[in-house]
Structures are given as structure tokens and as C-alpha cells.
Amino acid sequence: MSIKTILLHMANDDRHAARLEAAVALAKRFDAFVEVLYVATPVSMPAAATGRAASYGYIAEATAIAHERAEQIEREVRQALAGCSFSWTVEEGDHVALLAERATYADLAIVAQSGAEEGGERIALHVPDRLPLETACPTLVLPPAFKAGMTMGEHVLVAWKNTRESTHAVRNAMPFLQAATKVTVLTIDPPNHRGDSGRDLMVWLERHGVRSHHQANIAHGGDVGDLILTCAADLGADLLVMGAYGHSRLREMVLGGATRTVLAKLHLPALMSH
Template structure:
């Protein structure tokens, strides 16, 4: 099992280069090749009109739609430039149909419509999705797409710091956050290609009132049956939030990737993440692979 089709959601922002660098880092070691689908979800300008309310003049409606279209065009241009640079750096071959020519291939695709729905639909047909960290204070559509992919795609999501650069190390030392939950189990199962290829695997089981630190030994035993040797760290959770403890322990261990079960639930179109997931998402200095 390996990640052969990797979705990278681009927004035209400064984080696109980091997302593409991480996507190609995931794809490069795959024997037989892998495919990067770079997706730019564009909002439908007509959807901005109902939000203006009644009594808005026709010329103003046209002006608003033109502004939305121009902003989308600027985003597409910047995203395309980042994609072309990443393709050239990775010496990847363009391909828009399966099966491709083999080796490392890439495709740039634009989509018009609801951005969350578009991102989720494409994510469901990819082995893993990649996005850059989103500024929680800024929020916006990028945050909604990130949360929608995590909670609704049934696929893993790799969230990458904006500082991740081409040629960066990804997956050499993988830390796994474990508490025995359904979400943690999903994260482990969906990260097995990375765990199997890693030089070092560290299981982190934070001791809390709800989680035994010794539970990490159980996961290490399971991984051993798959030929994956893992070391175990059992930090105490007292004194700081669990998310902070996970990041501190992963950093001290020298991990370059953290695997984490993504906690949260949806209420209509409002996505709400759990406290641990939220802390890790917005504070991690290394890539984080999440599964829900």
C-alpha cells in the first residue's frame, strides 16, 4: 500500500509552494510512480450576489461579480506559477488521465463552484490530501476547506507549515500520537505507508485521566507484527495542554512528521475541531498527518 494519487489544494497564497513541496516529497519515494493533482477551487461569482441582499442595483452586482472573478484569476495565476515551478524542480511529467506514463506525474486543475464541496469530492478520490497551515485568526475559505476535508473526506490530510521547502525531510522520523481512540486508529491505519518506510517511529501516549501512557506499548506491539519497530514515549499530561505536550515530545524526539487522530464534529456547515487537534494544527512546526 502506498500513496499513488496525492491531492494538493492550492489557494494562490504564499503557502502553495510548501504544500507542493510536501506533496512531491510524499510522491518521490513511491515505487512505480505517483501522481500529484493540484486543485484550485474557485468560487462561483454568482454565489456572492445573494449575500448582498435586496435592493442592490444591477451595475453594483456586475461590479461585485467582476471583482470576484478578477480575484480568482489572480489566485489561479499564482497557483499555476507555483505548480509549474514544483513540476520543474521535481522533473515530473504532465498527465491528466490514468494510467499515466509512470514515474512522477502532475496535473493542474481548476474547478468552479462551492469550494468546500469541490475539495471534499476530489479528496475522497485521492490517497491523501495536502494543505498548508491556515491562520486561525484570518479564517476564511481555506480554513473551511481544511476542516471539511478532514471531517468529511474519509481520507488522511497532511497539513504542512508554510516554511516547508523543496527538498525538505518528510517521513524519515514519524511520531504517532496514540490514545486508543477510533480517530487514533484511523490515523495509524492511513499512515501505514509512511510508518513502513520511516527510519524511526516514535509512539507518543500522553498520560491523562482518560489515557494510560502504557497504551503506547500496545500500539508498538501491533506495529511490530507489521515489521515496524517503534520506540515509545509516555509523557505526563499535567501542567500543559495535551496538544502542547505532543508537540514538545515530538520535537524533543527529533520527529519530522506527526500522525494524529483528528477530533471534531460538524454542525450544518460550521466545522468544529477538538482542542488537541486545533492546538496542533495551528502550532505545529512540522507537518501533521491527520485522519478522522
């Protein structure tokens, strides 16, 4: 699948510039149209704004400020996307619901990692990085550490398990995998596992022109999500591809913990599909 429409989540937050920079780079790389959705409703609020009246008051004030800043941010978007095809829309409401509605018509969505607000000083009102669980559109989640000018997609780490979600993630990531300098397939198996869990995927990838390396790990307890992130750091990967697990109670218990951990502790961009 080629990437021809990118849905970019924008808001009045301190990380919107990094998301915009990533969208610009990918739009130029894939010759894609960028649909910019600016949601004026605040994503979070100060923990001190307790009580219904204080909460409603903060949300109303923050929304008004976001509308005031919309014109300035639109100018930033127009300047950054000069030479690219794009659209600009301003909405109010639930960030995930609004994004999911538009993601149906996109090939890639870009959001920021919500994570836990630093030091517990803020309360999350909306969680944009839940988008991978709400849509079939692959979602690129950018961590707070991602800054303009950082490389993304030179070394791609694929967290692989033969499941529907992982399969969707790999297929959706094909444009990134084919453009990467290095691709590593990471498998995490239980003790006493026999066989090569990554072989069949690596053969399939090679038929699509993607040469890959296998990183086989054995899980001796602990959180699989932590192991994935540790491997990504040790290998120097700059993009993680993985399935996002949720909804099903059984899958959430067996596999969902890894998704939660990765989204909470993410230190590199992650391309996630459900």
C-alpha cells in the same frame, strides 16, 4: 494501504510552492499519481475589506487574478512533476468541499495549515486544513515553517490513544511508518494511570515491520495539543501522525481541543485522519 493517488491542493497563495515540492517528493517515493486541484477562489482576504460590497469586490478581483496566474502556476507544476504522472484541474468554490469531493478517490491529500492569519491582518474565507474532518482520506497538513528541501518522515511521532480516529491515522500512515528511520509512540495519560498504553500498538506495529519507541507522558492539566507539539519538538520529530476529532459534541469537548491546538500552532507536517 499503499499511496498511489495524491490530491494536491493548489491556490494563488505564497505557500503553494512548498506544497508542490512535498507532493513531488512523495510522488517519487511512492510512485504515485498526483491530482492537482487549483482553486481560484481566494482562501482569505484583508481584514480591511469590511462590508459586503468591499468583500464581494475583493473576492471577485482576487479570483480574476488567480485565474490569470493559473497558467504560470500550471507551468510550475508541469516542470516540477516532469517524469511523474499527474492531472491539472482549475475550479472555483469552497476549497474544502471541492477537495473532499476528490479526496474520495485519493490515498493522500496535501493542504497547508490555515491557522490564524499572521497578526490578524487577514480573514479566513476557507479553511483547507478542516479537510481531515470531512473525508476518510488521510490529509497531510503542512505548516508555514515547512520549506522545500526539508526532511519529512525520517522520525515519525504517533500521538496515540485507543480511539477510532487514532486507529485510522496509524493505519493510513503505514507507508510512512514503514519507511521511517525512527518511530516514536507518544501516549498521554491522566495521573495515577496504570499499565502501558502504548504496548499493544507497538506490538502490532512490529508485526508490520515497524520498530518503535515509547514516550509515555502524564497530563497534569493544560492543553494536550500543546503537550503533543512540545514532545514533537523535544524529540526532533519531522512528521506527526494523529487522529482528528470533531463533529461529535462529546468528542469535541473531550478530544477536539487537541486537534484545534495542533492545527493552530503546528510547526511540523502532520498526517491527520478522522
